[in-house]
Amino acid sequence: MQHFEIQPGDSYPPGASVRTSGTNFCIFSRHATCVELLLYETADCETPFQVITLNPDVHRTFFFWHVFVVGLREGVHYTWRADGPVNTPEFGVRFNTNKELLDPWARAMTASRWDRRRASIPEDTGSTAMRARTVDTRKYDWQGDVPLNHALEDTIIYELHVGGFTRHASANVRHPGTFLGLIEKIDYLKSLGITDVELMPVMAFDEQDVPPGAAQRGLRNYWGYSTHSFFCPHPGYCVAPERGEHHREFRDMVKALHSANIGVILDVVYNHTAEGGEGGPWINFKGLINEIFYHLDPADRRRYIDYTGCGNTVNCNHPLVTRFIINSLAYWVKTMHVDGFRFDLASVFARGENGEPMYNAPVPWSIEFSQTLARTRIIAEAWDAAGLYQVGSFPGYRWSEWNGRYRDVVRRYVRGDRGMIAEVATAMTGSSDLYGPQGRLPINSINFVTCHDGFTMYDLVSYNHKHNEANGEDNRDGHNENFSWNCGVEGPTDDPEVLALRRRQAKNFFAILLLSQGVPMICAGDEVLRTQHGNNNAYCQDNDIGWFDWRLVDEHRDMLRFVRMMVAFRKRHRCLRRKRFLTGKVQEGRPLPDITWYDKQLYDPVWDDPVAQLIQFTLCGFAGDDPHVHVVLNMSDGGVSVRLPELERRRWFLAIDTSHHSPEDIFEPEYQPRVHDGRYGVSPRSIVVLEGR
Numbered sequence: 001m002q003h004f005e006i007q008p009g010d011s012y013p014p015g016a017s018v019r020t021s022g023t024n025f026c027i028f029s030r031h032a033t034c035v036e037l038l039l040y041e042t043a044d045c046e047t048p049f050q051v052i053t054l055n056p057d058v059h060r061t062f063f064f065w066h067v068f069v070v071g072l073r074e075g076v077h078y079t080w081r082a083d084g085p086v087n088t089p090e091f092g093v094r095f096n097t098n099k100e101l102l103d104p105w106a107r108a109m110t111a112s113r114w115d116r117r118r119a120s121i122p123e124d125t126g127s128t129a130m131r132a133r134t135v136d137t138r139k140y141d142w143q144g145d146v147p148l149n150h151a152l153e154d155t156i157i158y159e160l161h162v163g164g165f166t167r168h169a170s171a172n173v174r175h176p177g178t179f180l181g182l183i184e185k186i187d188y189l190k191s192l193g194i195t196d197v198e199l200m201p202v203m204a205f206d207e208q209d210v211p212p213g214a215a216q217r218g219l220r221n222y223w224g225y226s227t228h229s230f231f232c233p234h235p236g237y238c239v240a241p242e243r244g245e246h247h248r249e250f251r252d253m254v255k256a257l258h259s260a261n262i263g264v265i266l267d268v269v270y271n272h273t274a275e276g277g278e279g280g281p282w283i284n285f286k287g288l289i290n291e292i293f294y295h296l297d298p299a300d301r302r303r304y305i306d307y308t309g310c311g312n313t314v315n316c317n318h319p320l321v322t323r324f325i326i327n328s329l330a331y332w333v334k335t336m337h338v339d340g341f342r343f344d345l346a347s348v349f350a351r352g353e354n355g356e357p358m359y360n361a362p363v364p365w366s367i368e369f370s371q372t373l374a375r376t377r378i379i380a381e382a383w384d385a386a387g388l389y390q391v392g393s394f395p396g397y398r399w400s401e402w403n404g405r406y407r408d409v410v411r412r413y414v415r416g417d418r419g420m421i422a423e424v425a426t427a428m429t430g431s432s433d434l435y436g437p438q439g440r441l442p443i444n445s446i447n448f449v450t451c452h453d454g455f456t457m458y459d460l461v462s463y464n465h466k467h468n469e470a471n472g473e474d475n476r477d478g479h480n481e482n483f484s485w486n487c488g489v490e491g492p493t494d495d496p497e498v499l500a501l502r503r504r505q506a507k508n509f510f511a512i513l514l515l516s517q518g519v520p521m522i523c524a525g526d527e528v529l530r531t532q533h534g535n536n537n538a539y540c541q542d543n544d545i546g547w548f549d550w551r552l553v554d555e556h557r558d559m560l561r562f563v564r565m566m567v568a569f570r571k572r573h574r575c576l577r578r579k580r581f582l583t584g585k586v587q588e589g590r591p592l593p594d595i596t597w598y599d600k601q602l603y604d605p606v607w608d609d610p611v612a613q614l615i616q617f618t619l620c621g622f623a624g625d626d627p628h629v630h631v632v633l634n635m636s637d638g639g640v641s642v643r644l645p646e647l648e649r650r651r652w653f654l655a656i657d658t659s660h661h662s663p664e665d666i667f668e669p670e671y672q673p674r675v676h677d678g679r680y681g682v683s684p685r686s687i688v689v690l691e692g693r
Contacts, residue, residue: 001041001049009068011061015105015231018074018136025078026066027103028320029288031093032082035065038100040077043110043131043242048079075244077110077131078103082287092291092301098125099282104324106132106229108244109204116208119281130228130283135244137335145255147339148263149375150195152400152443152519153577156567157265158194159451160524161223162202162237163542170550178237179253186260188553192527193567196263196377198342200452202237202250203266204229206274206283210540213472219540223452225310225344228274228283230328247336254337263339265377266332270314270325271348271384277304277311292318295355305355308345309385316349316363325363330372340377342402347384350395357388359395368396379446392434400519403431403445410449411460411483413635414508416685419610424633425597425617430517432581442581445518449509450526455536457526460484461505463491467534470545478537491534503529504685507562507658507665508635511687514566515631517578527563528552558662565666569655569689572669573629574622582619591648592620592628600642614682618645618692628692629655634682641681644690651675652690659683 009024017024025037033056038048052067054060059067080103084095099119102109115128166173166181173184179202189197201224209226210219224234233250235241240249254264273293275286285293295305295313307313315321332338343349349363367378382390382401391404406427413420426433430442450457455466464486466478487501506529513520524530525548532538538546553560570576575594582595598616599605605615613636619629630652632642644652653672658665659682667673675690682688 003050004039004072005070006052007068007070008058009066011064011066013105014064015103015107016078016132016134018134022068022070023072023074023076023134024066024068026064027080027105027288028064029082029084030063030292031091032065032084032095032288034083035059036081037067038079038081039069039072040079040131043077043112043133046127072134074134074136076134078134079129079131080288087302089300089302092296094282094286094290096122096282096287098123099287100127100129101282101287102130102228102284103132104229104284104288106204106232107137108133108135108235108241108246109229109232110235110241111207112242114206114208116206116281119283120279133244135247137247140248140251142251142255142337145258145337147333147337147375148258148261149339150263152377153579154571155196155263155377155519156194156570157196157198157446157519157521158189158192158524159198159200159267159521160548161200161452161546164222164547165524166548167542168544168547168549171548172550175239178239179233179249180239182253183256186256186262189257189262190260192564193571194262194522196265196339197257198265198267198521200267201225201227201269201344202234203227203268204232204234205269207236209274209276211473213474214540217472219472220542221540222542222546223539225269225539226274227269230270230324231331250336258337263377264337265340265342265379266338267342267344268329269344270316270328271343271345272308272310272312272314275312277306278302280311289320292320295351295353298354307348307351307355307384307386307388313348313351315353317352317358317361319362322362322366326366326370329367329376330370333372333376338376340379342379342381344381345384346380346394347382347388347390349380350388350390351384361395364395364399368398392431393438397438397440400444400446402451403427403434403447403518405434406431406445406447406516406518407449408483410509410512414505414512415483415485416613416635416637418613419608421605421609421612421615422607425607425615428512428516429582429595430578436581441579442517443519443579446521447513447516447518448521448523449513450523451521452523453537454479455482455484455534456523456530456532457506457509458502458529458531459534459536460509461502462486462531463534465490465534466536467491468537470535471537471540478535482536501685503559504658506559508685508687510563510566511656511658511689512633514570515576515689517576517582520570522563524548525552527560528556529559561662562666565668566656569666573619574626575619575629578622590620590623592618594620596645598645600640602643602645614640614642616642621692625693630690630692632680632682632688634687635685637684639681639683641679644675644678644680646678647692650692652692654680654688655691656689657683657686658688659686
């Protein structure tokens with residue numbers, strides 16, 4: 001390989017920029033005294049073919065180090081090396097000339113030589129670093145594609161894991177576990193009726209970042225909440241990462257999903273990085289800008305402050321870091337055409353540089369007011385691991401939030417907790433207690449019963465306790481309180497009554513979720529009763545425990561039918577997808593109040609009844625001849641005969657009864673049986689929905 005001529009280069013943009021006459025490289029390091037660029041012919045070769053030492057008088061502008069390599073094309077792999085002051089209590093720097101570093105702005109990278117253990121040993125000099133690859137991301141034919149802009153009130157989110165969705169042999173795809181493999185399952189996603197997929201982390205992450213117990217079992221980081229490269233698709237989801245095809249394959253997936261009118265939301269992790277704490281590896285930020293990028297202990301800046309439970313915390317509201325985050329988000333919108341982001345442990349965004357919560361924190365407001373992100377969905381997991389819980393009070397107005405309170409209320413109610421009708425009513429109507437006082441809307445609430453973190457839907461109705469022994473941590477990991485109920489038997493059973501009750505309970509969860517105001521989110525596989533065998537923390541289970549088993553699509557096709565038709569029911573009724581809160585008042589042009597609440601005899605409910613488990617309500621059709629929707633929720637152990645409201649010039653028709661077997665658990669409108677006598681018998685632990693037309 002030839003040695004290339006170098007020139008001073010430009011201090012903007014950061015990263016590697018392929019140009020007509022060569023490639024410009026630029027990184028940021030405030031305290032570095034010497035910086036080297038190492039060029040490799042391939043991802044795996046032992047030694048660099050050229051090491052370029054940057055002269056600070058020529059290749060440094062303020063804190064940016066830069067060099068232009070004349071004639072260097074895309075396809076070359078590279079790392080950085082930096083030297084500087086020693087790590088003292090005052091500085092908090094971690095320069096280490098034994099470590100090669102990955103470009104923080106890498107657009108493509110490989111990890112074929114990566115060894116997390118050796119990279120964590122300060123004295124180890126082995127060439128075990130991840131390597132970036134020069135790529136020209138400008139070359140792609142979008143064929144007119146643009147990010148979608150589904151109205152939030154019409155949105156139905158489907159959370160899935162790119163690898164696990166198609167990695168099982170039953171997926172029967174050409175490229176299992178990849179972005180391209182997901183394309184082959186788009187027809188299935190369309191058949192569900194969902195509007196957006198929310199992809200668990202797809203930015204490049206460290207698969208070796210697991211605790212010792214998991215590592216000893218040969219397990220790896222499966223979920224991906226261990227990001228190190230915030231501009232690069234994960235190479236493990238690419239068919240040909242060694243050829244730098246990351247961007248093309250990811251864009252092909254986005255373009256195909258958009259062609260099916262399905263938006264793409266990324267689950268992103270800007271609260272911590274894969275470098276961990278004091279004993280963690282050198283990957284990139286730690287060896288370049290450790291003292292800026294992370295929260296450090298003011299008393300001894302050699303130590304990391306951990307608000308995330310992952311060893312370090314990104315110092316999000318430092319001006320440089322804020323800019324890095326905003327630029328990264330803008331890149332995924334402008335260059336990759338994604339439609340939105342869900343921010344993991346987003347309450348870290350609300351912590352100032354001293355770690356104290358601040359409402360006017362720069363990061364969340366910068367995201368909210370960004371012109372580039374103005375049409376992008378922004379969703380917060382509004383808590384962190386250090387106790388900052390901001391559901392209903394996350395900084396900003398446009399932010400939607402994963403509504404953890406909704407999840408807990410619905411779980412407790414369906415398992416049979418008494419005296420919860422007021423909380424259920426509030427949750428199902430958009431959580432006005434959380435979002436109303438600040439002038440926010442039902443669409444600020446992302447409603448969910450299950451997600452990647454915790455029990456699957458079927459495990460929620462099959463286990464009282466977590467069973468995480470396979471993770472190698474003696475079942476200490478994962479949440480202890482799941483608000484679950486096993487329907488009488490812990491785990492697998494062949495008791496037909498227990499199995500029928502579990503199925504009914506799963507239908508109850510789906511019915512409540514899709515009948516609620518706000519934005520519903522479904523966890524992939526719940527629609528076919530996927531199980532993790534009681535594991536509620538499958539972060540390291542890149543195997544049958546964590547994968548989508550496509551045989552369940554046929555095995556539980558009755559459940560799949562119910563979910564598909566529940567989604568269609570929601571889409572058919574505008575009154576279930578309101579942008580603003582219900583008032584209980586008659587509105588112009590409508591014959592009934594927008595919502596009316598009843599007990600079983602059509603009296604006003606006793607909201608503070610400590611044993612109540614039944615509630616019913618009527619939603620007025622949104623406009624004109626839209627059907628009214630009447631819902632009866634009965635989570636008691638006894639059947640109840642309820643009176644139904646009288647209608648003028650309309651009749652009640654049965655749409656849904658979760659106690660019935662398929663196909664009589666949910667009906668298409670033309671097949672709905674009429675309810676004649678003004679009463680309906682509601683079975684124990686079931687939900688009934690009627691249409692008035």
